[in-house]
Amino acid sequence: MRDAETALPGLRLSAFATSKLGAYAGLSAAGLLCALVLGRVEPLVLASPFLLVLTIGLALVREPRLGVALRLDRERAVEGEEVQLEIELRAGSPIDTVELWLPLPSGVQAVDRHAGMVLRLNDEERRYVSHPLRCDRWGGYLVGDLIVRASDRFGLLAFETRNSGALPLRVYPRPEVLHSILRPAETQAYSGNEVSRQAGEGIEFAEIREFAPGDQVRQINWRVSARRERLHVNQRHLERNTDVILFLDTFDEITNSRASTLDLTFRAAASLASRYLERRNRVGLIGFGGTLRWLTPAMGLVQLYRIVEALLDTHISLSYAWKGIDVIPARTLPPKALVVAISPLLDERSLNALFDLRRRGFDLAIIEVSPVPFVAPGSTEEEQLGYRLWLLKRDTLRYRYQRLGIPVAVWQQGEPLDKAIEEVRAFRRYARHAAA
Amino acid sequence: MLAILSLAISLAFVWPVGIPWALALLGVSYVSELYANGQTAGNWTAVYAAGLLLAGELAYWSLSLRIPARRQPTLMTRQAAFLVLLIAGSLALATLLQLIALVPINGSPVLVLISVLTAATALGLITSLAWRGHRASG
Numbered sequence: 001m002r003d004a005e006t007a008l009p010g011l012r013l014s015a016f017a018t019s020k021l022g023a024y025a026g027l028s029a030a031g032l033l034c035a036l037v038l039g040r041v042e043p044l045v046l047a048s049p050f051l052l053v054l055t056i057g058l059a060l061v062r063e064p065r066l067g068v069a070l071r072l073d074r075e076r077a078v079e080g081e082e083v084q085l086e087i088e089l090r091a092g093s094p095i096d097t098v099e100l101w102l103p104l105p106s107g108v109q110a111v112d113r114h115a116g117m118v119l120r121l122n123d124e125e126r127r128y129v130s131h132p133l134r135c136d137r138w139g140g141y142l143v144g145d146l147i148v149r150a151s152d153r154f155g156l157l158a159f160e161t162r163n164s165g166a167l168p169l170r171v172y173p174r175p176e177v178l179h180s181i182l183r184p185a186e187t188q189a190y191s192g193n194e195v196s197r198q199a200g201e202g203i204e205f206a207e208i209r210e211f212a213p214g215d216q217v218r219q220i221n222w223r224v225s226a227r228r229e230r231l232h233v234n235q236r237h238l239e240r241n242t243d244v245i246l247f248l249d250t251f252d253e254i255t256n257s258r259a260s261t262l263d264l265t266f267r268a269a270a271s272l273a274s275r276y277l278e279r280r281n282r283v284g285l286i287g288f289g290g291t292l293r294w295l296t297p298a299m300g301l302v303q304l305y306r307i308v309e310a311l312l313d314t315h316i317s318l319s320y321a322w323k324g325i326d327v328i329p330a331r332t333l334p335p336k337a338l339v340v341a342i343s344p345l346l347d348e349r350s351l352n353a354l355f356d357l358r359r360r361g362f363d364l365a366i367i368e369v370s371p372v373p374f375v376a377p378g379s380t381e382e383e384q385l386g387y388r389l390w391l392l393k394r395d396t397l398r399y400r401y402q403r404l405g406i407p408v409a410v411w412q413q414g415e416p417l418d419k420a421i422e423e424v425r426a427f428r429r430y431a432r433h434a435a436a
Numbered sequence: 437m438l439a440i441l442s443l444a445i446s447l448a449f450v451w452p453v454g455i456p457w458a459l460a461l462l463g464v465s466y467v468s469e470l471y472a473n474g475q476t477a478g479n480w481t482a483v484y485a486a487g488l489l490l491a492g493e494l495a496y497w498s499l500s501l502r503i504p505a506r507r508q509p510t511l512m513t514r515q516a517a518f519l520v521l522l523i524a525g526s527l528a529l530a531t532l533l534q535l536i537a538l539v540p541i542n543g544s545p546v547l548v549l550i551s552v553l554t555a556a557t558a559l560g561l562i563t564s565l566a567w568r569g570h571r572a573s574g
Contacts, residue, residue, distance in 0.1 A: 019453065020452070020492075020496050023452070023456035023492070024456075024492075026456055026460075027459060027463075029559060030460060031463070032559055033559075034467070040467070041533065041534070042467050042470055042481055043463070043467055044533060045482060045530050045537070046466065046484065046488060046530075047485075048526065048529050048530050049486060049488065049526030049527075049530060050489060050492070052525060052526050052529050053489070053522065053526075099505065101505075112506065113504070114504050114505050115503070115504055115505060116503070116504075117505055118505050118508065119507070119508040120508055120514070155500075
């Protein structure tokens with residue numbers, strides 16, 4: 001909203017001489033000196049236009065009076081969306097040229113790719129300039145740094161200031177569309193969209209049993225009852241919700257110019273959280289890294305915002321302190337919860353924590369955010385040998401988890417998350433059949 | 437040739453320092469040519485002076501346009517109109533100076549003194565204006 005009566009904070013401008021002032025002063029002085037020394041008028045005539053520009057330009061220059069205010073049309077956006085940065089300018093005096101330069105944080109860029117704007121302001125003019133920005137990458141940003149440079153018509157002096165902006169802009173990761181999710185081994189007592197193993201009132205058919213006192217008449221399966229000459233009822237699976245804990249390994253991050261393992265981790269976490277919360281499950285979050293962060297499981301849209309905000313605030317902080325899952329508050333890991341770990345499987349502490357979770361009986365699945373695409377094999381023979389050994393070591397680690405019944409699916413940049421989810425589902429299906 | 441090379445390098449590499457050198461070299465070459473031919477200020481000195489200013493203004497203007505920025509559409513028109521006025525004014529001033537120089541006045545110590553004082557005053561004016569610009573820049 002624009003308030004025409006609001007006085008904008010005036011900018012304190014620092015004046016500096018442009019290179020043109022020095023050049024013209026030098027040429028004028030050189031022409032005059034040559035005319036004196038040589039006793040000829042030609043150098044003076046040649047220098048006279050520069051002298052004219054200097055004299056008039058510096059005599060007429062005045063410090064400009066300018067006020068600036070910046071606003072964003074919204075504080076929250078999703079990756080790929082545009083936001084409008086509105087710059088309000090108020091001139092207290094006529095200004096021939098006003099240059100506005102917007103240094104933007106990496107991850108946000110101007111839609112028209114122009115670094116700035118150049119315009120002219122009349123006396124007491126109030127101008128609104130809209131600068132569309134595109135949010136390329138998720139994250140929390142501070143937008144609003146502005147460099148303002150005003151100069152006169154002659155371009156001899158310029159007045160400049162830098163306005164440090166602090167407009168918060170939170171860009172949420174664009175969640176992937178997931179066609180299927182991991183079904184939990186156990187459900188909770190509350191109503192939800194997950195099919196429980198228990199029989200009772202529900203939609204999905206479970207079994208047929210004999211009629212017992214207390215059963216509803218509408219549950220009677222008349223066909224089977226007629227065939228068996230005794231009343232039988234249909235039993236259905238209960239629909240319950242479940243607790244899902246997203247366990248994010250934030251000890252390490254491997255990056256290249258375009259993305260990082262942490263990017264992929266957060267993108268997967270946001271997608272899974274969104275999908276599970278849609279199905280009325282409770283979702284919690286554990287950021288297991290140099291700094292431990294957690295969110296106790298809860299339901300609903302508010303919890304989704306909490307999770308995404310927690311992801312935006314998470315970053316890698318180096319720590320060599322040993323950490324086990326004992327440091328995680330008990331209420332963050334409720335019993336019978338499905339724990340989905342998203343990890344590049346690099347740090348020993350995360351690896352051991354996952355083994356510990358399994359030993360404590362948690363239903364665990366691992367989505368391995370593969371660091372392999374971010375690592376070059378190397379050019380020398382030793383480097384390539386080391387690279388191959390590293391790959392073998394990772395295969396061994398995956399096998400160790402799978403031996404304990406923990407499904408591990410590798411997810412690489414460029415692949416749909418659905419593929420990794422489906423791999424985990426297939427492993428769990430196979431494990432259940434094998435156990436049966 | 438050197439002047440043109442200096443100007444070309446300045447424009448190609450966005451190097452403002454080369455522009456005054458290019459203009460100075462052009463001025464020196466003109467005066468040297470006059471000397472070599474034994475001529476006094478010709479009819480074209482004022483025009484040449486205005487041309488030097490035009491070259492300088494256009495060079496600085498083109499450097500400013502190299503920076504990618506959205507520009508108010510009327511700015512270019514206003515700047516071009518201002519440049520025309522400026523060149524016209526400088527041409528008038530240069531012509532006036534040339535005409536004054538053509539007035540046949542015999543040299544005398546008084547006249548020389550006046551000339552020196554005028555030149556010194558002009559130099560002082562330039563210096564004070566430049567110093568004012570330097571002070572303004574802190």
